Each structure stands twice: as C-alpha cells, then as structure tokens.
Amino acid sequence: MTTTEPGTATAPVPGTPDGPPLLDVRDLTMTFPGRRSATGRRGAAVKAVDGVSFSLSAGETLGLVGESGCGKSTTGRMLVRLLEPTSGSIAFEGRDISRLSQGQLRPLRKHLQMVFQDPHSSLNPRQTVARIISEPLLVQGWSADDARRRAAELMDLVGLIPEHIDRYPHEFSGGQAQRIGIARSLATNPRLVVADEPVSALDVSVQAQIVNLMERLRRELGLAYVFIAHDLSVVKRVSDRVAVMYLGRIVEIGDKHTLYADPQHPYTRALLSAVPLPDPAAERRRERITLLGDPPSPAAPPPGCTFHPRCAKAQEVCRTERPLLRIASPGETREVACHFPGD
C-alpha cells in the first residue's frame, strides 16, 4: 500500500454537471423512543429530525445552524451513519447508505468522517497521537509503518510538529488537540467531513486558526463540509450555503449571501438580529427582533408551523398547516418554509 501525498491528493470527481451530487438527503427523520420513567411507562417519542432534505456538491460547504434541540447534531450523526435514521434516504455519490449494515458501511467509512466539538474528550487520553491518527487507517487495513508515516504527514498538513507524534493528547492545547482531531478525520482522504461545532469549545483567539485551517484544507483537498454550529458569524464565514433548522426541520436554506443579507423566515431574521456585534455603535443603532419564550420541546411540537407560538406574524393557517420548503422568490434558489415569508 502506498501513502498518498497530502498536498497532491486527487480531488474527488467534483459533482460533474450531470452526475449525482456528493450527498443527497431526502426526508430524513429520526425518532427517539421516549424515556422510561421510574414507573416503567414510556414518555412520548421525540422526533429530533423531521423530514430534512438537502443536497451537497463535492467541494461545497453547507452550514447547519440552529439552537439547541433543533436536530442539527442528530442530522450530522446520521450523515456519517453514527446513527441509523428512522426513515428517509442518504445518497452518497448516488448510493443510499441509510440502511447499510456496519459491515457494508466499512469500505465507505473512509469517505465519510467527522470532527467533534470537544477535542480533548474526543481523543483517547491513553493513546499517542500516532495511534489516534492512524486508527482509521489500521481499520482500512494499512500496515502499522505506513499508517505511522501517513500520520506524520498529516500532522505536518494540519500545522502540528511531526516530531510530537509520540505525545499524548493532554500535552497539547485545545487548539492543537482540535488539529489532531482534524488530522484523524483526514487520514483516509475523505470526500465529506461533518464537523459538529468544531471551534465552539476553543478560546476566541484560537478559533480563527482552526477556521483558517479548515478553509485551507478544503481548498487543497477538495473536501466537502457539513459545518454544524450555533455561531452564525463562523457559519457565514465558512459556508457556501446555509440551512437554518428549527425543531427538527429546515426552515430556510440557500446561498449564504442571499440568506444573511435578506433572510425570509421570521426565525432566521430573529436569529440574525439576536447575534451581538462586536461594535458598540452598531449595537446601539440596530433594530432587534426579540423572540418571546424558549424553543418548545421536540417531544411536544406545536401543530402547524412549529415556530408559530413565538412568531409575531402568525395567522390562523400557521397554527394548522405545516409550511413546506419552497423557492422564496422567482430567480432564487433559496427555499423557505413559511406561509408569510419576507417582511
């Protein structure tokens, strides 16, 4: 087995115009059974993800944003099949992986990798960096020597000193540990990396390093990312397109420039207006849309549009009829799920 030069890794055949997209997700749903109480009765089932659809081209970054409980992490875990969806399909390069067994998934795993939020807790403290980064290669049948050589290359690629290959995770700072996590995710030359809040556990002064690193790797290796985060500024930075989730559903999805400049869903508008800007003068000038209350529990979602109890524009139809994602205005690709989008 030969190692691949990281810098010259061949980019995957990028979504040829006629070919299938890298990833095509249709009606993805995840229902968790209700928790058993002390008396043995089951609570209501929780629909964490409720009919999510989107597609992603090779080399593209989709940002997935939303508040806690919106289903963005569950969606990410299904994409790399850490969770098996309750229903729906996940076509990876045209092949549905949503029902594959772990054995059938193994040869595909190298294309689908994940980066986690807390770098230290996602790295085994008793393994050296060499072992951590080579693990996915050993699973793919690499020899120990080849895997170790590749691990050193990867350390160099992500800005770590390859001589530190025999150190343990606790000898690294948070930002460096996240670099190790990224190196591990890249070991098998994946085409898709799902990154779940990859910078939110890091110090502010370190976040930019990791954002820049992920952008550079994407350019050099032709990666596609699904970038999951609650920080809308970071998501705007790294994404080509952005999907906003609320209570298990996508409420708005589109090109990031369109979506951030002119949000159509009342929730997207409120979310963007709630982000404080690091500029006191701008903060004083800003008009803010304040939402009432907390997001409802996914165990008891409101009928109709799930956002209606917090929405200032809600009408009767919003309480009864679920709005579907559709093109917001002619000539746009951005889609919005609202009966009364826009102003």
Next chain:
Amino acid sequence: MAEPKPLLEVRDLQVTFSTPRGTVRAVDGIGFTVEAGRTLGIVGESGSGKSVTSLAVMGLHRGAETTGSIALEGRELIGLPEKELSRLRGRRMAMIFQDPLSSLHPYYTVGEQIAEHHRVHFRSGRAAARKRAVEMLAEVGIPEPARRAGEYPHQFSGGMRQRAMIAMALACEPDLLIADEPTTALDVTVQAQILDLIARLQQERGLGVVMITHDLGVVARVAHEVLVMYGGRAAEQATADELFADPAHPYTRGLLDSLPRLDDADDAPLRAIPGAPPSLTARTPGCAFAPRCARAAAGTPDERERCATEQPAFRPYGDGSRMTACHFAGAVQEAAR
C-alpha cells in the same frame, strides 16, 4: 463635602493559590472601578483570571491568598470576617453564574429558595418572603409566577432557570451584580432576552454590573467600560466605544481582527493570533502576550528583548481615562491606521 465613594473599587488585586507544584498567581495586580448604574465588562479567555477576580470580589475563594484592596462603597472587604462577608453577599452584592443549576438546589422549589434568601437577610416572615419570591419571579418575566414558584429547578427550561437565578440574586435588592458568563450556555435568542432583562433591572434599580465574558459581542452590547485581561493581568481598559473603535493593546486588536463578523466580507482569511493563551503555571517575566504578539515579532531585537523580559506597566494612555499595558501601545494604533 467629600467625594462620594465609588460603588466598587478594586486596587492592585493579587490572588495566589498554593498548589503541590508551587504557588500560582491567577490574578496579578488588577484594578477597576464600578459606579452605580454602570456596567463594566471584563473580557478574557481561559486562564486570564477573569473569573478568579469576580470570585475574589465576592470573597468566595477558600484557600487562596488575596491581597490588595476591594472596597464596596469605601468599605474594605479583604480581611473582613466570613460572617460579615456573608451578610454583604446577597444583601449588597450578588452573583450569577453560567450554570444556574450550580446555585439552585434541586430539592427545594424555586419559590422556597428565593423566599429563604429573603428571610435570611431581612428576617421577614414566611408569608412576606413567599410573596416577595412571587413578585421577583414576575419581575424577571416568568409567566404564571405564583404557579411556577411551586416548581422545582428541573421543571424550568435553561432560560427560565437563568431568570430564576437572577430573581434570587436581586431579591434582596443588592447594589452590585456580578454576572460570570451568564448567557454562555444559552441559545442566542434566549441570550438576547436575558441581556435585555439585566439592562432593564439595572436601569430601574441603578445596579452596578460587572459582566464577565469571553464574547466581545456581548461586551459591545452591554458594557460602558471594558477591562481586557490576559494571563492574569490587565491588558487594556477603556470605554467600550474607545476600545472597539481603536484598540491600543496588540492583544485587543488581535482579538477583534480575528473574529469572523456578520457584517463583513468574507473572502480573505481571518487574521488569526498564533499560539494559545498561557497556562497559569507558566508565567513569563515579560509581557504575557509577547510570545503571540505581532508587534513584538515585528520589533527590533532590542524591542523584542524588552517585551520578553520587562513586564509592561498598566498606565494611562492617551488623553481620556484609558489605560494599557504595552511598551509600544502608540505604535499599535499608528500601524492600524
């Protein structure tokens, strides 16, 4: 007539911990003033000493050695017996934390906990304290306060718990509120609600607020004055407008430059600060930020030597109330223009 004393005045605060590996100086010579009705934002990353500073003001450090001066309306708190301190805590100054569950007891109803707090400090009767608890829950915007007062903390959502903690903190009408990352664990729409709530209560009661956070957006939104901490020391202090418009310290400038922003173009790479914040156990003799500093790196060998070995004094800078601890503060602003 003598000048009225500021609500809170901290001078040359030092907090050291003894550990098996030697003493750790978590806070090294911090000073600031908070006036009634004003908000001081303290910004810093992990290991900056911002939380240690707030706990020191509240007298909540066991086993740490605290020196310097912490004066609440002219009254020195350092060295005060625990009994007197605990009388001041809650009654004159209160603190809220990132995680409300750390200050709410799971076994008692939310109403009982607020009432108990009130009874202890005011020796009020049960009925009066209970009434006060319901009033406070209403004031912080909890719907159906009389019913919710009878519920336990786990029955509250994250945002409601934070409101309940604020209700408890303010039940005894303190003059000073210390808020340590109060919205860090909350969603951004709920964060907006809580920041609005704190601002309203501050206006109505003339509260002095110390807002401790890592989030420069939150500081820009709520703070009148800002203290930036790095490696246990003060890096820069200024009004919020001055600090964000024209930072004098290379660390402040680096932080602002490295932030992705909603309102900027995003084609060029972010200007990241290299390296990581220093650990408490590895303090350098010179400027704590020097190993990561763009100004130090661009300096002459003599200048670099100075940054690495001589700790810069925290001194007045410019013509306002502004302070900074950088040997080359003026040059930093010049270079940015």
